[in-house]
Amino acid sequence: MNSIAQTDFLVIGAGVAGLRAALELAPHGLVLVVTKEAVRESNTHYAQGGIAVAMEGSEDVALHLEDTIVAGDGLVAHAAAEALVNEGPLRVAELIEGGANFDREGDTLLRTREAAHSRPRILHANGDATGAEIGRALAELARKNANIRFAEWTTVTNLVIADGYVAGADLLDRDGKLERVATRAVLIAAGGAGQVYSHTTNPAVATGDGVALAARAGAELADMEFYQFHPTALALPGVPAFLLSEALRGEGAYLRNDRGERFMERYDKRLELAPRDVVARAVFREGMGAAPGETRPVYLDMRHVAGIDLHKRFPGISGFLAQHGLDLHRNQIPIRPAAHYMMGGIRIDLDGRTNVRGLYAAGEAACTGLHGANRLASNSLLEGLVFGARAGRAILADGLPQTNAGQREPAKQSAMPxxxxxxxxxxxxxxxxxxxxxxxxxxxxxxxxxxxxxxxxxxxxxxxxxxxxxxxxxxxxxxxxxxxxxxxxxxxxxxxxxxxxxxxxxxxxxxxxxxxxxxxxxxxxxxxxxxxxx
Ligand SMILES: Cc1cc2nc3c(=O)[nH]c(=O)nc-3n(C[C@H](O)[C@H](O)[C@H](O)COP(=O)(O)OP(=O)(O)OC[C@H]3O[C@@H](n4cnc5c(N)ncnc54)[C@H](O)[C@@H]3O)c2cc1C
The missing domain is CATH 1.20.58.100 (Fumarate reductase/succinate dehydrogenase flavoprotein-like, C-terminal domain)
Structure with missing residues (x-):
């Protein structure tokens, strides 16, 4: 039988939501952050375009709220969206204070525009590597904190429920060793489930484990029918569906079909900057061939964009394309839609509480209704910061007792190679x-x-x-x-x-x-x- 480890708080996931929550919890007890691979391997790490935040005062905040509501197609939970846009500026300011470096010209933070945003409000880092910078800054803060421990290359397999409370979890390390950890509260920040589709922008860790763990523990799920497909993932045979950020369209990219037509004119007056669902369905339709299952190429085209060095502005994307012989200035880039973001998830209140005592969720794994039926571009990194912090505060406020997590059954030996x-x-x-x-x-x-x-x-x-x-x-x-x-x-x-x-x-x-x-x-x-x- 393995030893029973103990921690005050168990956080499943080391993306933006999990790390932000861990920092909130750490002054009040021991936090164990578990992640399936190295800390940097998460959707957060791959986020390119940026983080949407209204830092110009109340008019800007009101417009951010309005854009979020419009993109969500009549289903945005207003209280959740208000929390996001109102608390977002403070959370981002803290992050900058904590060491995150966003792109600047002199002292001024640079802002770009993305689809369905009424003004440029997207902060970015290293051109198109915003998530990696946010993840780096949060992980560095967490590693400096003596109360935060990491269990990398470790998978949470099961939540333990005792007396109606979540009392612990079973952890499987990469050598196959299982260990039960007792805790006062579990926060699920395990990200999305893009791997449920064959074409996805998400990394291999995005398999919906958090949703499944919560569901098996008795938690309700919400809005699961709304899976966002990103309209512009690279479409090259045998190459992963690498994301071509919305910011490319923000900087003027056109979408063209195989007849060279700028087809968005036929779908929406906002053209390439229409909400993601509209653009994704248009790309899908234009890519349908004459016979069922047949496809036609669709392209992202920036050859006309002048006055900006696209290699400098988008170094990560340009580097990846160069490996495949493509250049944003010179070539049309073949695209297709790919599964990108889970709007639904574990149903939570505005403070991350699920319907199971002691079980909380935040970030992409969770659903407040904030994104409605369609997430506004670059709202999810901000969501992780705002709702990760809120969940951390709620866990502390709820003052949960430590219950007995019991011992787990000995792991069975494999009867099959x-x-x-x-x-x-x-x-x-x-x-x-x-x-x-x-x-x-x-x-x-x-x-x-x-x-x-x-x-x-x-x-x-x-x-x-x-x-x-x-x-x-x-x-x-x-x-x-x-x-x-x-x-x-x-x-x-x-x-x-x-x-x-x-x-x-x-x-x-x-x-x-x-x-x-x-x-x-x-x-x-x-x-x-x-x-x-x-
Ligand atoms: C290519 C790409 C580009 C994007 N660009 C942007 C952008 O520009 N702006 C924006 O706002 N959003 C963007 N997004 C979306 C955004 O990155 C994510 O929604 C957000 O980062 C999710 O953060 P999270 O903390 O909820 O989860 P994640 O960052 O996905 O972290 C999940 C964590 O959970 C861990 N985990 C999962 N299951 C288990 C388990 N069973 N046991 C232990 N650990 C587990 C994982 O290992 C990982 O550490 C992008 C997403 C992708 C994929």
Whole structure:
């Protein structure tokens, strides 16, 4: 039996939300931050374009609120959006004070504009490496704090519930050693689930584990039908769906089809700077070939942009493109939409509380309703700062007791060698990806969603076999998480018989405010969906 470790607070995830919460908690007790790989490997690290923040006073704040509400297509939870825009400037100022370096000209912070923002308010760092700089600054502050410990290359496999409270969690390290950690509170800041689709801008760690851990512990999920697809990911055969930041369109990029037409003129008067869902569906449509499954190339074009050195402004993107023989000044860049951001997640109140005592969530894994049906570009790094800090404060205010986390069952030995298990999991995930792309992608309809649900149920049954015969592994946990998340997306998408934001139903193409100006709430343990206004 392993020893029982103990910490006051357990934070799952070392992205912007988890690190910000850890810094809030650290003056009041021991914090253990767990992350599946090295600290820097998170969605946060890959964020390019920037962080949206209104630092010019109350008029600017009011406009940021309005832009967030408009992009969210009638579903933004106003109180959450108000908290974001009102508290954002202070959180960013603290971050700068704490050592984050945003790009400047002299003393003045540089600001860019992105889609659906009414004015330039996006701070950026090192051109197009904003997330890496924010993550670096927060991690450095955390590493200097004696009360914060990190468990890297460690996967949380399970939450322990005792007397109705979350009392601890089981942690699996990369050598396969399992350990139970007792704690007073758990904060899930485990990020998104882009890996549920085959084309995603997200790194390998984004498998929805946080949502699955919370769901199994009895937490409700919300707005899971709204998965944001980014319109401009690189489309080269055999190359990952590398993100081509919205900031490229902010600096004047055009989108063209294979006939050279600037097609956004036919879709939205805001052209390339229309909200993401509108642009993503337009790119998807223009990329459809004549026969089912056939595709046509679509391009991002900056060849006309003069007076700015694109290599200097976007060094990371330019460097990546150069590896593939492409140059923003000289070439059209082939693009396609890719799964990017989970608007839904673990349902929380404005302070990160879930419906399970002692369990909190923040960042992309959580859902306050802040993004409505469509996140405004560059609002999520700010969300991590604001709601990470709020969750930290709520945990402290709630003053939870330490309950007995008990001892975990000894881990079973694998009755099957690793290789066949890997093969089985690979096949299950391929089927899941294919169904999610086809049935729950940018365009959905009833029959496809039902077909997707049937396939998801088959995948869930198939996962039982490796789960019963193999010792716990990160890959198995991730496959189980992805399958649960897929089920939640499909069920929520089936229930919302309208089109809104990122959720487009070919069989219900209109927005239906009379019935659906509400958030979906999914209770996984009862497999029940309801709609609630908040
Ligand atoms: C390519 C890209 C570009 C983006 N650009 C921008 C941008 O310009 N502006 C913007 O605002 N947003 C952007 N976003 C979105 C934004 O980066 C994320 O929404 C945000 O960083 C999420 O932060 P987080 O702290 O919630 O989660 P993450 O940063 O994703 O961190 C999740 C953490 O959880 C850990 N974890 C997950 N499961 C487990 C488990 N079972 N056990 C232990 N640890 C676990 C991971 O290892 C990781 O440390 C971008 C996203 C991507 C992918």
């Amino acid at each position: 690793i290789e066949p298990i890997e093969t089985i999991l690979g096949a299950i995930l391929r089927e899941l990806h294919q169904r999610m792309d086809h049935c729950a992608g940018l365009v959905r309809e009833d029959a496809g969603l039902r077909e997707g649900l049937a396939a998801q149920a088959r995948c869930s049954v198939k996962l039982n076999e490796p789960a019963q015969v193999s010792a716990p592994s990160r890959r198995l946990i991730e496959a189980q998480s992805l399958c649960l998340v897929a089920g939640a997306i499909l069920r929520s998408a089936l229930a919302r018989t309208e089109s809104r934001g990122a959720h487009f139903r070919a069989d219900y193409p209109q927005r239906d405010d009379a019935h659906f100006r509400k958030h979906s709430v999914y209770a996984p343990q009862q497999d029940a969906i309801r709609f609630e206004a908040w």
